[in-house]
Amino acid sequence: MVSSKDVARYAGVSQTTVSRVLNNPDMVEKKTLEKVTRAMKEMNYRPNSVARSLVNRRTKSIALLSGPLHNPFFVETTTSIVNYSKQRGYNVNVHFENFGDNMSVYQDVLASKVDGIILSSILYEDPIFSELQSLDIPFMMFNRKHKKPGNFVEMDNIEAGRKATRHLLELNHRHIAWIGGPMNMTTFSGRYEGFQQEMKENGCTISPQNVNITDTSEADICRVMSDLLAEKERPTAIFAATDSIAIFLLDYLIQKGYQVPEDMSLIGVDNIALSRHHSFRLSTVGMNEKENLGRIAIEHLIDKIESSDDQFVEKTYPAQLYQRSTTKNI
């Protein structure tokens, strides 16, 4: 590979001058500049970004630790994060959460030299948190957050849980089942908390068999749903903790011959784009449609990288109901 030294020799100048042509062109005489520029072209020179990073002490790249893309919510955030980062001149190393073995993903992220880290995949008491802190580079959580204070942007999950539940209650549902994911993720615990609060305040009880915690895999959701359908006193409505789960449930229910919402009301959370599809018209709760948590988070992160201000960004955005066609009065 041709280096700046090669270019220098070819152009009859010092490596320093070549470097200056790239970074401080006005410090070099016009004639020299042309000469060097031509040499670079002719030799097809490309600056070695690794060497640059070593001396500049920044890689212009960011690690994204995201939830899996089979949840369309993360499709939208990943797209925003990658595209906005590009705009600001950063590359994004993408990693996906791995339920079985997140530690190895963490190790990859910790080992890779990046200017900042943005992650949705963190548990409420995740030990990764202190490791991230020790890296001494900015990191930002979105969607989910950690117990300890740090940078995060999230939706008001409790409010989301309450609004979804209130909607179902207003439609006269009393027998409501919850299908969610692991409670050590604040999205799930928060939304469940809201569900509980609202039910309690309205004098409704939640029977234990109607609280279903899955690992969000399709197989596990199937298992849970088939249990629910087999209950003597089958629930009339399901509160799915995410639109992704809801859409999968929809698939399962239709496949088994049930009609939504006639046989079962269904509401999700996140208001992902797919929920608006007229084949679904999924009722859901989510943020203002203009806002994207990924986008908000990456913007803050890059600001932090470039300003190195150490004030925590902690933002919780309101949730609102999007009533569509998968919930109905009984």
Add this chain to the structure above:
Amino acid sequence: MVSSKDVARYAGVSQTTVSRVLNNPDMVEKKTLEKVTRAMKEMNYRPNSVARSLVNRRTKSIALLSGPLHNPFFVETTTSIVNYSKQRGYNVNVHFENFGDNMSVYQDVLASKVDGIILSSILYEDPIFSELQSLDIPFMMFNRKHKKPGNFVEMDNIEAGRKATRHLLELNHRHIAWIGGPMNMTTFSGRYEGFQQEMKENGCTISPQNVNITDTSEADICRVMSDLLAEKERPTAIFAATDSIAIFLLDYLIQKGYQVPEDMSLIGVDNIALSRHHSFRLSTVGMNEKENLGRIAIEHLIDKIESSDDQFVEKTYPAQLYQRSTTKNI
């Protein structure tokens, strides 16, 4: 940041020994090894991957230049590529195609030091091709390919086009509209070619207003579809060049009060997971469900990186029909 030199000083050894502890632990005496290991722990030492890359001349990272994730096909390939790469010890820099200005994306990719490049976003006569070649690192195309010989894996797009068309013809459709993307992408040109061939062989003509080329944006697809619906002799079936387009059309049609397949048959290509959803049951043509082009491509790419064999991988996989519920006899 603490360096190997700091660790060396603290442990009372040379930097060489610290390096050996990391890379050739059996070359160093057990006692020394423990001493150094302890020092690394105590100082919270993390090897600088940038410095490593500089001397090793490999970054253990790969650039992915992907089509946009709002096409679920790329969700599936991106997931495979990222996860498989991790398994083989590589990070993935993700970039998304940008219809308006792909050159700047290309520049980003060319500037970033990676061990290999995997891309779906290439045009049939894309000038990026020769630039990629001049980088002298392996690159692999998937889904779409280039005019010149190189590494690629694809579905047999012509066969796909023929099979989808044949299916519609067998259902007695004669008035079939095509909605696709830019013809300088081999996915679209190949599928269209198959559409043409099959129509011709069966004595069917394609009227010009039924050939619709979009930029695959929602707005443009809307425009085209509304034109089609306004035709005097409205087509009875639509061949959407991708499932992604088909699913969007489905949304549009339902929203406008049409029923699929009663008012209009609809078939896509790609057989993405979402097409199987029982709210859609989209008829489509695609590869064997076990195969994933992204996965196949990344496997070849990493093999190439690690073996540096220079034989081209050129693979074209057969397409098959998946008949579901969006196509019906008339």
Add this chain to the structure above:
DNA sequence: CCTATGTTTGAATACGTATTCATAACAAAA
């Protein structure tokens, strides 16, 4: 005891760039 062999270690160097500091060339001012 001497030589041959193996083991463990460190000094020096390379990777490719950006930056600091010094110098040379030259013009302007005194």
Add this chain to the structure above:
DNA sequence: TTTTGTTATGAATACGTATTCAAACATAGG
């Protein structure tokens, strides 16, 4: 002419690691 200042350039160095080469030392065989 000397001084001062300005502009353009290059030599040397730093970034943090891996590797080469040589040296120090121990062990075994004769």
